[in-house]
Amino acid sequence: MRRxxxxxxxxxAVDCIIFGYDxxxxxxxxxxxxxxxxxxxWSLVGGFVQDHESAEDAAGRVLKxxxxxxxxxxxxxxxxxxxxxxxxxxxxxxxxxxxxxxQKYKQQINEDYHPVWFPINQLPELIFDHQKIVxxxxxxxxxxxxxxxxxxxxxxxxxxxxxxxxxxxxxxxxEFDKGNFTRKLLSTNLLLKLKDKDKLNSKKGAFYYKxxxxxxxxxxxxxxxxxxxxxxx
Amino acid sequence: MRRxxxxxxxxxAVDCIIFGYDxxxxxxxxxxxxxxxxxxxWSLVGGFVQDHESAEDAAGRVLKxxxxxxxxxxxxxxxxxxxxxxxxxxxxxxxxxxxxxxQKYKQQINEDYHPVWFPINQLPELIFDHQKIVxxxxxxxxxxxxxxxxxxxxxxxxxxxxxxxxxxxxxxxxEFDKGNFTRKLLSTNLLLKLKDKDKLNSKKGAFYYKxxxxxxxxxxxxxxxxxxxxxxx
DNA sequence: CCAAAAGTGTTGTGATTACACCCATGT
DNA sequence: ACATGGGTGTAATCACAACACTTTTGG
Numbered sequence: 001m002r003r004x005x006x007x008x009x010x011x012x013a014v015d016c017i018i019f020g021y022d023x024x025x026x027x028x029x030x031x032x033x034x035x036x037x038x039x040x041x042w043s044l045v046g047g048f049v050q051d052h053e054s055a056e057d058a059a060g061r062v063l064k065x066x067x068x069x070x071x072x073x074x075x076x077x078x079x080x081x082x083x084x085x086x087x088x089x090x091x092x093x094x095x096x097x098x099x100x101x102x103q104k105y106k107q108q109i110n111e112d113y114h115p116v117w118f119p120i121n122q123l124p125e126l127i128f129d130h131q132k133i134v135x136x137x138x139x140x141x142x143x144x145x146x147x148x149x150x151x152x153x154x155x156x157x158x159x160x161x162x163x164x165x166x167x168x169x170x171x172x173x174x175e176f177d178k179g180n181f182t183r184k185l186l187s188t189n190l191l192l193k194l195k196d197k198d199k200l201n202s203k204k205g206a207f208y209y210k211x212x213x214x215x216x217x218x219x220x221x222x223x224x225x226x227x228x229x230x231x232x233x
Numbered sequence: 234m235r236r237x238x239x240x241x242x243x244x245x246a247v248d249c250i251i252f253g254y255d256x257x258x259x260x261x262x263x264x265x266x267x268x269x270x271x272x273x274x275w276s277l278v279g280g281f282v283q284d285h286e287s288a289e290d291a292a293g294r295v296l297k298x299x300x301x302x303x304x305x306x307x308x309x310x311x312x313x314x315x316x317x318x319x320x321x322x323x324x325x326x327x328x329x330x331x332x333x334x335x336q337k338y339k340q341q342i343n344e345d346y347h348p349v350w351f352p353i354n355q356l357p358e359l360i361f362d363h364q365k366i367v368x369x370x371x372x373x374x375x376x377x378x379x380x381x382x383x384x385x386x387x388x389x390x391x392x393x394x395x396x397x398x399x400x401x402x403x404x405x406x407x408e409f410d411k412g413n414f415t416r417k418l419l420s421t422n423l424l425l426k427l428k429d430k431d432k433l434n435s436k437k438g439a440f441y442y443k444x445x446x447x448x449x450x451x452x453x454x455x456x457x458x459x460x461x462x463x464x465x466x
Numbered sequence: 467c468c469a470a471a472a473g474t475g476t477t478g479t480g481a482t483t484a485c486a487c488c489c490a491t492g493t
Numbered sequence: 494a495c496a497t498g499g500g501t502g503t504a505a506t507c508a509c510a511a512c513a514c515t516t517t518t519g520g
Contacts (some may be wrong), residue, residue: 003280004244004321008281008283011242051241076311079327081282082287090284092325127480147380177484177499179472179483179484180484182500202492203492203498203499204492204497204498205498206498207499209498272515395471395472411473417509430472435472435519436471436517436519437471437517437519439473440473467520470519471516472515472517475494475502475512475513475515477510477513478510479510480507481499481509483504483505485504486502488502489498490498490499491497492495493494493496
């Protein structure tokens, strides 16, 4: 720790891990880079942090450019700092993971991005240390969603309990008992039952629910123990 | 996202949040800066990341310089990236929090550091955004220790259950039932009972325990639900 | 012998699991 | 009418909180 002037300066970037759910499986949005280096290779979407921006700002900007969406759920995952992680020049990267409603996503026209949704278990090879970043993000998603009402962010505003249950099944690769799942979720008081039903997926039809915005924030920290602990790393 | 060469470079530092427990209360190690800027003011210990180092490396080095100890428990807390957080020049800081055995700590002679342990609830004013960093670290300590066997890192290798209970009481500011606390802890099978007792704190004396190293790693993820959820933010 | 702290036992309550059963409806 | 998936009921079990009780020992 000595004088500022003697210190090296480094490049500073953000990378975004974007989860989506199409109703069947959990997916990740990755881009095929339209620029050098590694043009044509698969990569997380990212960008350099500008002068006036915090990393949060930069990640929000990158997400907006890619998806056209503002105000997505987003949280800092980890700072990746290995000196040699970027093969061009040392770059510090702060990774953010975000959850988006698959239905709201509309591909943006941008020469730099050629985004593709990949099933979370069938990702292509990614550049640099992006594979490792994704692994950490998957782990954190499972960890956090076991304790907090997070997965709603992946669903449309209106969703049914069977849909939600299937999402949990995708994320944790375990079956949940229908009855117990319903009871446990409704007992959190986080959901409001709507009048209409989804009749596409069954004959009887399943009621739609939406998240109760008043209760959501309060309930965020009292959602614990939703998934048996042996499934949470 | 354009060419690397057009991008700005920034200073890159680490800050360490160091928790200790003296048997009575939870404490934080802060330094009185012996160098400019802010000479004489209270601050977290930190340092710039060098060319060859990852942030982890740098944090480990800083900790070693301050405490003389290697291999301390350490984990990344958060990257702090507000453009104006350092008043001299824009500096990205990755914060690490670590837990140390108070008894092992020996002050190192170093003209830059004048370290002092402060009770966690009676901290002096800190420079820059260090107050905010500490708040986040306290929150994360409580969160993580509620789910994982973490607080052992603050105790000597040999400790008694009443000591451990008191530590939990300090961290969460709640009383734990003696009987239930004991049972719950022993049921984790993480502890090995030793033959000798601590007779300093009571007439009857309390058996010493140590962490079972074999079980510790396995049990790290299955320690959930130790603290009632309303006390975990 | 008594105070004080360690440690054990007991009991009621509420959560959780497993699984059976009923319901609504498109074909 | 019946197959299909949504939704409800229930009994056994388990985990937990509360608190009473026993043990040990220094003074």
